[in-house]
Amino acid sequence: MLLDVRTYTCRPGTINKHLALYAEKGFGPQTKNLGQPLAYLKTETGNPNQYMHIWVYENAGDREAKRAALWADPDWIAYTQASAEMGALEAQENMLMNPTDFCPLP
16 A cells, blocks of 8 residues: 655645635546545644645555546646646645554555
């Protein structure tokens, strides 16, 4: 199992507008191609301009194939263009992680 943990930082005051755009135009094509995320989270404490999502893949090959399909989806491309036009995103951090043997995910 491979987890793709992504943390995004928005410009102050734009996170809700950005997440609304994603809910309207990005969530559908992303879940169509990647499946349901393990989690999609907004910050409760810490930086109020950050959110995180976690995607689960069988392995690196599964991730590569699903992400290639995502980037070939015209609806996803339309979302990324609308997101870029909005200009809300400041930073993105990605980590690929594996669960430990003593605490596996279901």
